[in-house]
Amino acid sequence: EVRLLESGGGVVQPAGSLRLSCAASGFSLSNYAMTWVRQAPGKGLEWVSSISSGSVSTYYADSVKGRFTISRDNSQNTLYLQVNSLRAEDTAVYYCAKTMGRNGLYYFDYWGQGTLVTVSS
Amino acid sequence: DIQMTQSPSSLSASVGDRVTITCRASQDIRNYLAWYQQKAGKVPKLLIYVASTLQSGVPSRFSGSGSGTDFTLTISSLQPEDVATYYCQKYNSAPLTFGPGTKVDIK
Numbered sequence: 001e002v003r004l005l006e007s008g009g010g011v012v013q014p015a016g017s018l019r020l021s022c023a024a025s026g027f028s029l030s031n032y033a034m035t036w037v038r039q040a041p042g043k044g045l046e047w048v049s050s051i052s053s054g055s056v057s058t059y060y061a062d063s064v065k066g067r068f069t070i071s072r073d074n075s076q077n078t079l080y081l082q083v084n085s086l087r088a089e090d091t092a093v094y095y096c097a098k099t100m101g102r103n104g105l106y107y108f109d110y111w112g113q114g115t116l117v118t119v120s121s
Numbered sequence: 122d123i124q125m126t127q128s129p130s131s132l133s134a135s136v137g138d139r140v141t142i143t144c145r146a147s148q149d150i151r152n153y154l155a156w157y158q159q160k161a162g163k164v165p166k167l168l169i170y171v172a173s174t175l176q177s178g179v180p181s182r183f184s185g186s187g188s189g190t191d192f193t194l195t196i197s198s199l200q201p202e203d204v205a206t207y208y209c210q211k212y213n214s215a216p217l218t219f220g221p222g223t224k225v226d227i228k
Contacts, residue, residue, distance in 0.1 A: 035217070037165075037219075044206075044208065044219060044220075044221050044222045045157070045159075045165060045208055045210075045219040045222075046219065047210075047216055047217040047218065047219060050215070050217065059215040059216070059217075061216050062122075062216070095164065095165070100170070105212055105213075105214060105215060105217065106212050107155035107167060107170045107210060107212050108155075108157075108165075108167060108210075109167050109170075109176065110167075111164045111165055111166075112164070113164060114164065
Protein backbone atom coordinates (compact mmCIF):
# COMPACT_ATOMS: atom_id res chain seq x y z
CA GLU A 1 0.00 0.00 0.00
CA VAL A 2 1.35 3.41 -0.98
CA ARG A 3 1.79 5.73 1.99
CA LEU A 4 3.05 9.29 2.14
CA LEU A 5 3.54 10.92 5.52
CA GLU A 6 4.41 14.58 5.74
CA SER A 7 5.97 16.24 8.76
CA GLY A 8 7.78 19.42 9.70
CA GLY A 9 4.97 21.92 9.57
CA GLY A 10 4.25 24.39 12.33
CA VAL A 11 3.91 28.03 13.25
CA VAL A 12 6.74 30.23 12.06
CA GLN A 13 7.32 33.97 12.01
CA PRO A 14 7.51 35.90 8.75
CA ALA A 15 10.97 35.53 7.16
CA GLY A 16 11.43 32.27 9.02
CA SER A 17 12.27 28.83 7.67
CA LEU A 18 11.10 25.25 7.92
CA ARG A 19 12.07 21.95 6.42
CA LEU A 20 9.15 19.76 5.39
CA SER A 21 9.63 16.03 4.98
CA CYS A 22 7.58 13.35 3.28
CA ALA A 23 8.29 9.73 4.16
CA ALA A 24 7.27 7.36 1.39
CA SER A 25 6.50 3.66 1.66
CA GLY A 26 4.80 0.96 -0.37
CA PHE A 27 6.57 1.80 -3.62
CA SER A 28 10.05 2.39 -4.93
CA LEU A 29 10.60 6.13 -4.52
CA SER A 30 13.53 6.08 -6.96
CA ASN A 31 11.20 5.19 -9.84
CA TYR A 32 8.95 8.23 -9.55
CA ALA A 33 9.02 11.97 -9.63
CA MET A 34 7.54 13.67 -6.58
CA THR A 35 5.67 16.90 -6.05
CA TRP A 36 4.61 19.36 -3.37
CA VAL A 37 1.16 20.93 -3.65
CA ARG A 38 -0.27 23.39 -1.15
CA GLN A 39 -3.72 24.57 -0.20
CA ALA A 40 -4.32 27.77 1.70
CA PRO A 41 -7.22 27.70 4.18
CA GLY A 42 -10.50 27.66 2.26
CA LYS A 43 -8.72 27.98 -1.09
CA GLY A 44 -7.91 25.78 -4.05
CA LEU A 45 -4.92 23.62 -4.87
CA GLU A 46 -1.64 25.27 -5.86
CA TRP A 47 1.28 23.37 -7.38
CA VAL A 48 4.50 24.33 -5.59
CA SER A 49 7.38 22.21 -6.87
CA SER A 50 8.30 18.94 -8.54
CA ILE A 51 11.49 16.89 -8.73
CA SER A 52 12.42 14.15 -11.15
CA SER A 53 13.12 10.63 -9.95
CA GLY A 54 16.89 11.06 -9.94
CA SER A 55 16.91 14.71 -8.83
CA VAL A 56 18.25 15.85 -12.20
CA SER A 57 15.34 18.21 -12.81
CA THR A 58 13.49 20.48 -10.42
CA TYR A 59 10.58 22.79 -11.11
CA TYR A 60 9.09 25.61 -9.07
CA ALA A 61 6.07 27.86 -9.12
CA ASP A 62 7.00 31.50 -9.63
CA SER A 63 5.50 32.30 -6.23
CA VAL A 64 8.16 30.24 -4.43
CA LYS A 65 11.13 30.34 -6.79
CA GLY A 66 14.29 31.41 -5.00
CA ARG A 67 12.76 30.79 -1.56
CA PHE A 68 11.86 27.08 -1.60
CA THR A 69 14.12 24.14 -2.46
CA ILE A 70 12.88 20.65 -3.26
CA SER A 71 15.15 17.66 -2.75
CA ARG A 72 14.96 13.95 -2.15
CA ASP A 73 16.92 11.09 -0.64
CA ASN A 74 15.90 7.93 -2.43
CA SER A 75 18.01 5.81 -0.09
CA GLN A 76 15.93 7.11 2.81
CA ASN A 77 12.64 7.08 0.86
CA THR A 78 12.14 10.71 1.77
CA LEU A 79 11.16 13.89 -0.06
CA TYR A 80 11.98 17.33 1.33
CA LEU A 81 10.93 20.92 0.88
CA GLN A 82 13.12 23.60 2.42
CA VAL A 83 10.98 26.70 2.81
CA ASN A 84 12.77 29.97 3.51
CA SER A 85 11.82 33.64 3.71
CA LEU A 86 8.28 32.66 4.60
CA ARG A 87 5.43 35.08 4.05
CA ALA A 88 1.89 35.19 5.36
CA GLU A 89 0.65 34.03 1.96
CA ASP A 90 2.63 30.80 2.33
CA THR A 91 0.25 29.70 5.07
CA ALA A 92 -1.25 26.46 3.80
CA VAL A 93 -1.48 22.72 4.12
CA TYR A 94 1.44 21.27 2.18
CA TYR A 95 0.83 17.92 0.51
CA CYS A 96 3.42 15.66 -1.02
CA ALA A 97 2.22 13.69 -4.00
CA LYS A 98 3.57 10.71 -5.88
CA THR A 99 3.93 11.78 -9.49
CA MET A 100 3.43 9.39 -12.37
CA GLY A 101 6.52 9.12 -14.52
CA ARG A 102 10.11 9.99 -13.81
CA ASN A 103 10.56 13.47 -15.25
CA GLY A 104 8.51 15.48 -12.77
CA LEU A 105 5.81 16.87 -15.04
CA TYR A 106 2.84 14.60 -14.72
CA TYR A 107 -0.27 13.94 -12.69
CA PHE A 108 -0.44 12.80 -9.09
CA ASP A 109 -1.84 9.40 -8.18
CA TYR A 110 -1.27 9.36 -4.41
CA TRP A 111 -1.30 12.18 -1.90
CA GLY A 112 -0.20 12.42 1.70
CA GLN A 113 -2.38 13.78 4.48
CA GLY A 114 -0.57 17.10 4.49
CA THR A 115 1.32 19.21 7.01
CA LEU A 116 0.12 22.67 8.02
CA VAL A 117 2.46 25.64 7.79
CA THR A 118 1.26 28.80 9.49
CA VAL A 119 3.22 31.99 9.01
CA SER A 120 2.31 34.47 11.70
CA SER A 121 3.97 36.89 14.06
CA ASP B 122 1.98 30.73 -18.52
CA ILE B 123 -1.11 28.76 -19.46
CA GLN B 124 -4.17 29.65 -17.39
CA MET B 125 -6.83 27.12 -16.40
CA THR B 126 -10.45 28.08 -15.85
CA GLN B 127 -13.42 26.00 -14.72
CA SER B 128 -17.12 26.50 -15.00
CA PRO B 129 -19.34 26.65 -13.18
CA SER B 130 -17.62 27.57 -9.92
CA SER B 131 -20.38 25.73 -8.08
CA LEU B 132 -23.48 23.75 -8.87
CA SER B 133 -26.31 22.07 -7.07
CA ALA B 134 -28.00 19.05 -8.62
CA SER B 135 -30.35 16.26 -7.64
CA VAL B 136 -29.37 12.67 -7.00
CA GLY B 137 -29.38 10.86 -10.32
CA ASP B 138 -28.77 13.98 -12.40
CA ARG B 139 -26.13 14.16 -15.09
CA VAL B 140 -23.50 16.73 -14.10
CA THR B 141 -20.96 18.31 -16.42
CA ILE B 142 -18.01 20.44 -15.40
CA THR B 143 -15.94 22.33 -17.95
CA CYS B 144 -12.22 23.09 -17.81
CA ARG B 145 -10.58 25.39 -20.31
CA ALA B 146 -6.89 26.00 -20.96
CA SER B 147 -5.68 29.31 -22.38
CA GLN B 148 -3.43 27.42 -24.83
CA ASP B 149 -3.36 23.97 -26.39
CA ILE B 150 -2.36 21.35 -23.82
CA ARG B 151 -3.19 18.38 -26.05
CA ASN B 152 -4.60 15.76 -23.67
CA TYR B 153 -2.29 16.44 -20.70
CA LEU B 154 -5.15 16.97 -18.28
CA ALA B 155 -6.13 15.31 -15.02
CA TRP B 156 -9.19 15.63 -12.80
CA TYR B 157 -9.21 15.36 -9.01
CA GLN B 158 -11.97 15.10 -6.44
CA GLN B 159 -11.55 16.62 -2.98
CA LYS B 160 -14.18 15.99 -0.34
CA ALA B 161 -14.44 18.39 2.57
CA GLY B 162 -11.54 17.93 4.96
CA LYS B 163 -10.01 15.18 2.84
CA VAL B 164 -7.05 14.67 0.58
CA PRO B 165 -7.46 15.13 -3.19
CA LYS B 166 -8.08 11.96 -5.14
CA LEU B 167 -7.12 11.33 -8.76
CA LEU B 168 -10.16 10.57 -10.93
CA ILE B 169 -9.04 10.87 -14.54
CA TYR B 170 -5.77 11.36 -16.40
CA VAL B 171 -4.81 11.86 -20.03
CA ALA B 172 -8.13 13.71 -20.25
CA SER B 173 -10.28 10.58 -20.45
CA THR B 174 -8.61 7.61 -18.72
CA LEU B 175 -10.37 6.54 -15.54
CA GLN B 176 -8.07 5.90 -12.58
CA SER B 177 -8.35 2.39 -11.17
CA GLY B 178 -11.13 2.09 -8.61
CA VAL B 179 -13.02 5.20 -9.69
CA PRO B 180 -16.72 4.52 -10.38
CA SER B 181 -17.65 4.33 -14.04
CA ARG B 182 -20.22 7.11 -13.65
CA PHE B 183 -17.24 9.47 -13.92
CA SER B 184 -15.92 10.20 -17.39
CA GLY B 185 -13.69 12.76 -19.02
CA SER B 186 -13.39 14.09 -22.52
CA GLY B 187 -11.74 16.78 -24.58
CA SER B 188 -8.38 17.76 -25.99
CA GLY B 189 -6.57 20.92 -26.90
CA THR B 190 -8.13 23.66 -24.82
CA ASP B 191 -11.60 22.39 -23.84
CA PHE B 192 -12.28 19.53 -21.47
CA THR B 193 -15.24 18.15 -19.55
CA LEU B 194 -15.76 15.98 -16.52
CA THR B 195 -19.13 14.25 -16.46
CA ILE B 196 -20.87 12.45 -13.64
CA SER B 197 -23.55 10.41 -15.37
CA SER B 198 -25.73 9.92 -12.31
CA LEU B 199 -24.90 12.08 -9.31
CA GLN B 200 -24.65 10.25 -6.00
CA PRO B 201 -24.59 11.71 -2.47
CA GLU B 202 -20.98 10.58 -2.06
CA ASP B 203 -19.99 12.74 -5.05
CA VAL B 204 -20.41 15.94 -3.02
CA ALA B 205 -16.95 17.47 -3.36
CA THR B 206 -14.86 20.07 -5.11
CA TYR B 207 -13.45 19.01 -8.47
CA TYR B 208 -10.20 20.36 -9.89
CA CYS B 209 -8.63 20.02 -13.29
CA GLN B 210 -4.84 20.14 -13.66
CA LYS B 211 -2.65 20.52 -16.71
CA TYR B 212 0.67 18.74 -16.93
CA ASN B 213 2.01 19.36 -20.40
CA SER B 214 4.69 21.66 -19.00
CA ALA B 215 5.60 23.62 -15.89
CA PRO B 216 3.89 25.24 -14.11
CA LEU B 217 1.49 22.35 -13.40
CA THR B 218 -1.51 24.61 -12.92
CA PHE B 219 -4.76 23.59 -11.29
CA GLY B 220 -8.10 25.06 -12.19
CA PRO B 221 -9.90 27.07 -9.47
CA GLY B 222 -12.29 24.22 -8.69
CA THR B 223 -15.97 23.44 -9.05
CA LYS B 224 -17.98 22.74 -5.91
CA VAL B 225 -20.72 20.17 -6.37
CA ASP B 226 -23.48 19.58 -3.88
CA ILE B 227 -26.89 17.95 -3.70
CA LYS B 228 -30.05 19.95 -4.22
